[in-house]
Amino acid sequence: MEAFGTADEPVIDVRDLRMRYGTKDVLDGVNFVARRGEVLALLGPNGAGKTTTIEILEGFRMRSAGEVRVLGDDPATGGERWRARLGVVLQSWRDHGKWRVRELLGHLGTYYADYSTSQINRPWPVDELLEVVGLTGQRDTRIGRLSGGQRRRLDVAIGIVGRPELLFLDEPTVGFDVAARREFHDLVHRLTDVDDTTVLLTTHDLDEAEKLADRILILAGGRIVADGSPDELARRVAGETEVRWTRDGSRYVHSAADATGFVRELFAQYGEDIADLEVRPTSLEDTYMTLVRESEAGRAADAVDVFAAVAR
Amino acid sequence: MSAASTALRTGVARGGIEFRQSLTTGLDLWTYLFPSLVALITVFFMRDARVPGTEFSLGASTLPGFLGMNLALTGLATVAQLLVTDREDGTLLRAKAVPTGMSGYLIGKIVLVGGMALVGFVLQLVPALFVVDGLQLDANGWLTLCWLIPLALVATMPLGAVLGSIFDNPRSIGLIMFTMFGLIAISGIFYPITALPGWLQGLGQVFPIYWMGLGMRSAFLPDAMAAVELGGSWRTLEGFGVLGLWAVLGLLLAPVVLRRMARRESGSAVAARREKAMSRAPM
Numbered sequence: 001m002e003a004f005g006t007a008d009e010p011v012i013d014v015r016d017l018r019m020r021y022g023t024k025d026v027l028d029g030v031n032f033v034a035r036r037g038e039v040l041a042l043l044g045p046n047g048a049g050k051t052t053t054i055e056i057l058e059g060f061r062m063r064s065a066g067e068v069r070v071l072g073d074d075p076a077t078g079g080e081r082w083r084a085r086l087g088v089v090l091q092s093w094r095d096h097g098k099w100r101v102r103e104l105l106g107h108l109g110t111y112y113a114d115y116s117t118s119q120i121n122r123p124w125p126v127d128e129l130l131e132v133v134g135l136t137g138q139r140d141t142r143i144g145r146l147s148g149g150q151r152r153r154l155d156v157a158i159g160i161v162g163r164p165e166l167l168f169l170d171e172p173t174v175g176f177d178v179a180a181r182r183e184f185h186d187l188v189h190r191l192t193d194v195d196d197t198t199v200l201l202t203t204h205d206l207d208e209a210e211k212l213a214d215r216i217l218i219l220a221g222g223r224i225v226a227d228g229s230p231d232e233l234a235r236r237v238a239g240e241t242e243v244r245w246t247r248d249g250s251r252y253v254h255s256a257a258d259a260t261g262f263v264r265e266l267f268a269q270y271g272e273d274i275a276d277l278e279v280r281p282t283s284l285e286d287t288y289m290t291l292v293r294e295s296e297a298g299r300a301a302d303a304v305d306v307f308a309a310v311a312r
Numbered sequence: 313m314s315a316a317s318t319a320l321r322t323g324v325a326r327g328g329i330e331f332r333q334s335l336t337t338g339l340d341l342w343t344y345l346f347p348s349l350v351a352l353i354t355v356f357f358m359r360d361a362r363v364p365g366t367e368f369s370l371g372a373s374t375l376p377g378f379l380g381m382n383l384a385l386t387g388l389a390t391v392a393q394l395l396v397t398d399r400e401d402g403t404l405l406r407a408k409a410v411p412t413g414m415s416g417y418l419i420g421k422i423v424l425v426g427g428m429a430l431v432g433f434v435l436q437l438v439p440a441l442f443v444v445d446g447l448q449l450d451a452n453g454w455l456t457l458c459w460l461i462p463l464a465l466v467a468t469m470p471l472g473a474v475l476g477s478i479f480d481n482p483r484s485i486g487l488i489m490f491t492m493f494g495l496i497a498i499s500g501i502f503y504p505i506t507a508l509p510g511w512l513q514g515l516g517q518v519f520p521i522y523w524m525g526l527g528m529r530s531a532f533l534p535d536a537m538a539a540v541e542l543g544g545s546w547r548t549l550e551g552f553g554v555l556g557l558w559a560v561l562g563l564l565l566a567p568v569v570l571r572r573m574a575r576r577e578s579g580s581a582v583a584a585r586r587e588k589a590m591s592r593a594p595m
Contacts, residue, residue: 051580060408060578080315080411088409090579093586095403098333107329110322111410114315158406170579 009072011036011166011198012057017066019052026052028222030066034166039192039199041213043206045292048219050202054170057200058088071166084115084122087164087197089172092155097144101135101154102126104143105161112162123161132194133157133187149180156187160197167191169201173208185211210284218291225295226287233287244278251276319415326416327423334428344428347382348435351375354502355440363540364504368533372446376532377501379436380524383461386429387468388475389492393485394421395476400589402582404574414574418473426465433461447532456531456548460555464524467555470562477573480585501525506542513542520558523551 012034019027026049034040042050055061056068059075059082068075073082096104109123116122130136133153138146146154152172159167169188173181185208191197203209209216210230218226218233226233241259245252247270256262259279266274334340358371398404398417407417441447449457475488498508498516505513505522516522529537530546538546 055578055580058409058578060405062575083409084411086409088579090402090405090409091583093401093582095398095401095406098337099329103329107322107326108406108410110325111318111413111416114318115411162410 008035010034010069011038011071012040012200013067013069014053014057015067017053017056017068018064019049019056019061020064025222027063027066030219030222030224032217032224032227034198034200036165036198037192037196039188039212039214040201041209041216042200042202042219043209043216043288044202044204044219046204049222050204050219051170053219054168054200054202058086058168059083081115084112084162085165087159087162087167089155089159089167089169091170091174092143092151094144097142099143100140101143101146102130102139105129105154105157108158109161115162120163120165122163124163126161129157129161132190148175149183152176152180152184153187156184156191160191163195164197166198166200169199171202171204173203173205181208188212206285206288216284218288220292220295223295226291230284233291234282234284240282242278242280242282244276244280245274246276247273315412316415319412320419322412323416323419324423326420327427330420330424331427334424335431344432344435347432348439351378351436351440352443354378355444359444363537365540366537368537369444369446372444373529373533373537374502375437375440375444375447376528377525379433380464380526380528381496381499381501381521382432382436383429383464384468384521384524385492386425386432387465388472389485389488390428391421391425391469391472392476392479392488393482394425395473396479396482396485399476399480399573399577400482400582400585402586405577405579405582408574408577418570421473422469425469429461429465446534448534449532453531456527459552460524460527460531463552463555463559464520464527467520467558467562470566471558473566474562474569477569482589495519495521498522499525504540506540517542517554520555523554527551527555 010033012032014030014032017027017030018025030049030053032040042053044050052061056063057070057075059070059078062076070078071082071085073079075082099107106126109126112122127136127139130139133156135150135153135157138150141150143151143154156172159169172188173184176184188199188201189212192199199212201212213230215227215229216233217224240255240257243254243256243259243262243266245266254262259281263277263279334344355371355375358374359369361370362368363370363373395404404414404417407413410416479485479488495516496502498512499505499519499521500508500516501521505516508516526541526546527548529541530548530551535546538544541547
């Protein structure tokens with residue numbers, strides 16, 4: 001029997017999740033929900049508990065307390081059938097160095113063969129998968145000889161070879177250069193376009209969260225301090241837009257709730273004298289800084305670390 | 313198809329692929345050839361010496377013990393080493409991330425190490441046969457090999473897995489090997505255990521290496537040679553018993569220890585090890 005939920009059942013449902021190492025509470029009541037087909041970014045400063053959260057959801061780490069449901073099951077007790085519906089993109093280092101690309105993907109795929117359903121045919125045919133991640137030219141290359149970027153594409157291929165309904169990506173682009181990062185983002189977009197895969201990724205990179213995610217969760221101080229689309233988050237904090245201009249050689253800056261109206265007024269009053277006009281909505285970065293700072297305001301001891309992390 | 317039969321099928325396939333890789337990779341070939349070179353050199357220099365009190369070639373009588381010792385080393389040290397390195401580099405975590413992956417991984421390792429042990433055995437035995445005379449393998453000897461080799465692997469591989477689960481650092485493999493060499497020294501492989509003080513003889517007989525050497529000698533040497541062993545006998549039943557006890561102990565311990573070890577594997581555990589490895593050996 002398949003444990004398939006209905007379309008409106010959440011893929012991930014986390015309630016009051018707590019994790020304590022010794023006397024330190026890393027997660028202090030985390031709540032969030034992911035729906036089918038959503039791409040969620042768990043964003044936060046280093047040490048905020050992102051990796052701990054994702055490892056609990058993957059079933060790789062036992063939680064201290066709280067309710068967690070992933071694809072309808074508790075990850076702490078999820079069986080092999082549950083495992084077959086998940087994909088985990090791990091950061092490879094030098095594992096399986098003697099294997100050839102196609103050989104390893106084909107082999108790992110066979111573990112999923114028993115878990116096909118009427119909707120999902122598992123595993124992903126190897127040659128098709130190689131095409132999707134752009135490794136067709138390296139199919140017979142030893143994994144130890146792949147470049148860094150090729151290896152990461154292989155990591156993604158391994159993560160999705162079982163055609164997961166839910167895919168986890170933990171800090172997927174750490175150590176990437178600009179080109180490799182863009183290539184990776186394109187790959188994630190392709191995945192979510194083709195299948196109805198739900199994706200949860202962690203990152204401390206705002207830009208990445210904004211580019212990839214439908215919804216951003218900001219984790220700070222062991223709690224989710226914000227949850228919404230990039231636009232919603234940006235609006236939520238200030239709701240004001242910054243307007244800059246020069247007149248008679250002087251620079252002016254003004255924050256306005258109704259930027260359009262303000263600029264109309266400005267031109268009506270000064271006409272041709274206005275130059276170098278800039279209208280800049282509050283960026284996600286501003287929002288992020290504000291939210292993290294607010295959440296840490298009551299935690300003087302921790303705040304220093306967070307500011308240091310955010311300031312990087 | 314059931315999960316168990318999938319794990320078995322994929323595990324055997326995995327072991328087969330890795331076994332083939334071990335036969336086609338330069339560094340791995342060396343791990344096959346090195347012991348067989350040692351065997352060859354050892355019997356070569358001992359070929360004209362006699363076992364004290366007999367007219368039998370010392371080289372010929374040392375070879376079977378050497379074969380037994382290497383089976384034990386493969387089962388213990390190779391398994392431990394594979395497990396430690398696979399844990400460090402994330403191979404094990406990958407296995408954990410796929411359904412029935414851990415079972416497949418373990419079955420694969422059993423196939424791989426079994427294959428390595430058998431190929432090693434043949435590579436050590438055959439060339440040495442051209443150097444020394446006197447070894448014989450009659451029907452009884454074949455029968456002995458048929459139970460001794462599998463039992464030797466079952467008695468050592470689970471223990472090797474336990475060792476590999478307990479030690480977290482590839483450097484501790486050195487410690488394991490050091491202990492092994494100590495055990496070999498008191499197991500009557502390169503010279504008779506009867507030459508050791510009584511308490512060392514007792515200690516040597518606790519561990520599987522002595523019994524595997526003795527069992528191999530009983531398979532390859534004429535029965536008259538039993539006279540120079542402890543108690544003047546091959547003590548087949550005792551050997552079977554001691555190896556059997558180690559097998560039971562290993563099979564009881566290994567699943568518990570392996571499960572505990574596997575439970576602790578996570579992306580951050582592997583990342584931490586990578587950082588540690590990077591800091592001691594910049595790449």
